[in-house]
Amino acid sequence: MIKETLYSTDSYLREEFKVEGFRFGNTGEDADPAACIIGSMRGNEFQQLFICSLLVKRLKELETSGAIVGDHEILVIPSLNNSSMNVGMRYWVSDNSDINREFPGNPQGEPTSRLAANIFEKVKGYRYGIQFPSFYRKGDFIPHVRMQPTGKESASLANLFGLPYVITSKSRSFDVKTLNYNWQINGTDAFSVYSGDTGHINELTAKQAVSAVLRFLTRMGILKYNCHNGYIASIIEEEDMAEVKTKASGFFRRLVNVGEEVHKEQLLGEILDPYEGDIISEVHSNVDGIVFYAKKDPMILENASAFQIIKKLHE
Structure with missing residues (x-):
């Protein structure tokens, strides 16, 4: 495993802001960028950060045992917004903007747009992109995989996570500014995995999310990992x-x-x-x-x- 700083900038009245990533497998120039996994983008996404911490821990163990296949590289970015988490804010501290409405970003733009642009440059070449976002409704929901409606989404691939449901929905105006959408239109098969919680930690559903990701990576030939088959997912249109x-x-x-x-x-x-x-x-x-x-x-x-x-x- 290699831990590296993917993006950094000065922070007003606070220490330097950093986005850190963890690379597993082949990290050399000949590496095959197989999968990128991103956790919390908002300051209340504690469950999403916790899931990534479990995933980093498990991938370290799997890497040590030689379970990452061939030249595949896996990148995990646990958080894009730890500053807001530190001060108890949902959105960006200085201007209350939402990072997941800024992609693909502008290197000369406002802070969240610059952050999105720099991170997207580093993650857009991966074959598979997995994000742990928070649900847009406050409340409880069944864990599921959700796909952005770009015309390039693949329900058959989403089935391979083994979660109970794959949810699709009609396009909304802000979708074009999300990470998932921009991943897809740039050639990455992208999936949003919802674990059922956001503002508090649920270890049971967090472990279910980790198992779903490891199951997917195994079925795509990136890992050698013995896992439970999970569910045969039902594909549901949200509007239905x-x-x-x-x-x-x-x-x-x-x-x-x-x-x-x-x-x-x-x-x-x-x-x-x-x-x-x-x-x-x-x-x-x-x-x-x-x-x-x-x-x-x-x-x-x-x-x-x-x-x-x-x-x-x-x-």
Whole structure:
């Protein structure tokens, strides 16, 4: 393993800002850039950083045992934004910008754009790109692989992670500024692996994410590693999931968890009056299916999405 500084810059009123990477396998000029793995880009992505720490530890052991095949090189970058993590901010400290809305970046631009440009130069040549992002909704969700809609995505490759679901969705305006999108249009097969947690550490789902990555690298001939086969993934269009919304605002009492099978009209949650404690509204399922996402904040607004449900095939 080689640890190196991939990017550094002066930081206002703080020590030098550094992005560090860990290279495994063949790190010479004749290396085959096989896989790049990136962890946290935001200051609240503790689970994503923890996953990468487990992955670095495991890859060190596998490298020592000769399990990295041929001239393959694996690069792990645990964090692109440790400064925000240190001060408890989600986005970039100086201007509150989001690094994952800055790719491919501008070397002469604002701080996050310069960071994105420099990092992208170092990672765009890899055959496979794996990112551990945070989910765009606050709450619990089933671990899954998500692909950006570029026209070059491969659901068959995403299946090889062995997670329960592969999620696809329609293109959104900001997708073109994300790492995953720019990886794909530059020839890298890119995947976003969601472990089910963000702001706190869940060792069980973190280990599941590490196993999924090692399983994928093994199936692509990069590692020699004996692993469980995992799941045969179901490919789901996000737009085909059922949204369950609230009819009132107040304290939110959730009665089901992600992964549970539910039926149409089943009671999923209750909304309580925050002053008097009475149940003022009930949240019922509108389909038969499996709970993919469930909100877990103590309070919820009216007409907010409380659950996403994967519909059963007959729906």
